[in-house]
Amino acid sequence: MPKLIVMTHPGKTRLVPLQKPETRIGRAIVNELVVDSERVSRLHAVVTVDDAFVTITDLDSRNGTFVNGARIQSQPLMNGDNIRIGDCEMRFLAGDQEVTPVEALRLMTIPGLLTDLDNRGT
Secondary structure, three states: OOEEEEEEEEEEEEEOOOOEEEEEOOOOOOOOEOOOOOOOOOEEEEEEEEEOOOEEEEOOOOOOOOOOOEEEEEOOOOOOOEEEEEEOEEEEOOOOOOOOHHHHHHHHHHHHHHHHHHHOOO
């Protein structure tokens, strides 16, 4: 199951499984992923999961949605993509790999580590 690693505070992460066809992200409590930041719009972005792709779409937010440093309107996500919404950093994991809290923190802070995790056991 695809998931997001969300950096909640410096040194802390949260795993968010993308279990539903849509996961809304924003400041309002109606979102599945609530980000408590003034730089995040109430309804900021949505992650859509279907059989072929996982796509993130900006919902005309004021501060934008960024994937790998580029501002996007809508973009399919690839394993390891970095997402920034306001001042919230996330990393997309496409596969079913299990990730411990320590691995999640490393994945958020050490470039290239995702490849090592993907190759584990091969």
